[in-house]
Amino acid sequence: MVLKIHALPGSTCGQLVFMTLNELGVPFEIVPVNFAAGEHKSAEHLKKQPFGQIPVLVEEDGFTLYESRAIARYVVAKYGPNSGLIPSGDLRKIALFEQAVSIEGGNFYPYASGLATEKVFKPMGGLKGSDERAAEYAQTLEAKLKVYEVILGKQKYLAGDEFTLADIMHIPYGSLITGSAGFEALSGPKATPNVSRWWADISSRASWKAVAAAAAAKN
Incomplete structure (x- = not known):
């Protein structure tokens, strides 16, 4: 399974998610959002992110999550609960x-x-x-x-x-x-x-x- 992250490689908020996934060794695909063409404000993108921003995580079953900090916490909880990136237990x-x-x-x-x-x-x-x-x-x-x-x-x-x-x-x-x-x-x-x-x-x-x-x- 490859996660899809709707973002841009140079997006600071997207980069928080990318680095977190790299730390966890989780493969992902960046789905570019063309800001120049206004794709971030398109009806299709607004279905995923009502504020018209990036990044947005979309999983294979259609689960969608936006806000970079929420995404980062989610992927750590799901794919790296023992990674230490978010402490647990203590x-x-x-x-x-x-x-x-x-x-x-x-x-x-x-x-x-x-x-x-x-x-x-x-x-x-x-x-x-x-x-x-x-x-x-x-x-x-x-x-x-x-x-x-x-x-x-x-x-x-x-x-x-x-x-x-x-x-x-x-x-x-x-x-x-x-x-x-x-x-x-x-x-x-x-x-x-x-x-x-x-x-x-x-x-x-x-x-x-x-x-x-x-x-x-x-x-």
């Missing part, structure tokens, strides 16, 4: 994992995605991004990563000493802003030692390299 490990997921959602994603919007997505759409707003996002994210520095000085990964889905959640947007938005606090002169060590570790995994290579091949 309530404290589960709680620390959920804490790490909340850290990413509240202290990383809003600023990384905001920076990407101003420096990458708006220009891609022919719009002018706000340099002032981008600088605010970058400054806030740099401050947040100083707290990450403290956390990662006590443990190897964000949820403890084991790599989890919480770490994966950082990689697509982190890679985008590091490579295309000039952000230097994950990998660069502004990166602190523990953050730099953590970022080098998680972004060098084979599961991510395969995702990045697929995206580059489509550019």
Whole structure:
């Protein structure tokens, strides 16, 4: 069985799902959604994703699921319950994992995605991004990563000493802003030692390299 993921290789939200599936060794097929032709707003796509967004998972029996974090959690629960990507059994490990997921959602994603919007997505759409707003996002994210520095000085990964889905959640947007938005606090002169060590570790995994290579091949 090959899962179908309606997305694009370069989609940051899609990449979260792709990397998770790669970590689990689950084969999947990317079904491209042509944004230029408006396929994401077509009646057919809206049946799968009522907001007209990507990614969307479609299984062989027709089961459909959207929202990248929901998809990632689902595939881990179904195909890799013992993978460690989402802890099980130990309530404290589960709680620390959920804490790490909340850290990413509240202290990383809003600023990384905001920076990407101003420096990458708006220009891609022919719009002018706000340099002032981008600088605010970058400054806030740099401050947040100083707290990450403290956390990662006590443990190897964000949820403890084991790599989890919480770490994966950082990689697509982190890679985008590091490579295309000039952000230097994950990998660069502004990166602190523990953050730099953590970022080098998680972004060098084979599961991510395969995702990045697929995206580059489509550019």
